[in-house]
Amino acid sequence: MWGQGFRVGAVKLVLFDIDGTLLISQGIGREAKRRAMTERFGTVGDLDNHAFGGQTDWGILAALLAPHGYSSADIGSEILDYQACMARHMKAIRGGYSANALPGTFALLAALQARADVLPGIVSGNTGATARIKLEMASFDPAAFPIGAYGHESPRRDDLTRLAWQRAQEHSQATIHPRDIFVIGDTPADIQAARAIDAVAVAVETGYAPRQSLLKSQPDFLLADLREFLAIFPA
Structure with a gap:
């Protein structure tokens, strides 16, 4: 204590x-991930059923993309570009979310x-x-x-x-x-x-x-x- x-x-x-x-x-993060993952990796894996709570975005990508042949190190080499891509999509859709x-x-x-x-x-x-x-x-x-x-x-x-x-x-x-x-x-x-x-x-x-x-x-x-x-x- x-x-x-x-x-x-x-x-x-x-x-x-x-x-x-x-x-x-209210869900803007999941939708921005969907768009950024599609653009950067060509797949979203099992995004709809994945629980985000407590995980990092790097860790989430590693879990979702491992079945598609991506290692955590692969994600690390892409993460800054992914961050910029996800932020761009989030800004584009923010008007539809609270x-x-x-x-x-x-x-x-x-x-x-x-x-x-x-x-x-x-x-x-x-x-x-x-x-x-x-x-x-x-x-x-x-x-x-x-x-x-x-x-x-x-x-x-x-x-x-x-x-x-x-x-x-x-x-x-x-x-x-x-x-x-x-x-x-x-x-x-x-x-x-x-x-x-x-x-x-x-x-x-x-x-x-x-x-x-x-x-x-x-x-x-x-x-x-x-x-x-x-x-x-x-x-």
Whole structure:
């Protein structure tokens, strides 16, 4: 349980997932993937039946395209072009979709931004370019999250929390203790990604993962939504 490692005055890093944590985007990601995969790879594999929750876009492509002869390394060599292609398609169709901020998100961000000892960031399975589009669609300012690690950077979500931690220390020019890092997400994969760096795992029930699956993953905290976060965050 979090508590013993907290240090007064230390930099706190708060890393948010996007889909199911900050916002709900109503299917635009799946449709943009369909169009980008068709353009770049000529197939979408079993896209319609694939569950995205907690996975990175690189990992999703690797899983969907493995039966068609693509390795994870093959995906890695294509991922930047794929990111640009998917972002182009997402921009083209965004008028037909909505993205809505989840309860408590704007108030929480304002409270965190008011503190000099807190650094907000994103760890998302979305590519960096499509993450920005989704945030803007839901009226978030992407600049509110100076730290980020995204789904085009690794097939493994655990790598993204490590990368965000490294970038946060470089950004703040300070050593950030793992137990001063709060990783917030709506899937067991988010909890595991927090565990990978010994960070505080905060699960929220605003996504698609059943409550029991979140409890089984043993987060440090399980919240109904982000309106409850400040009650467990150090003042």
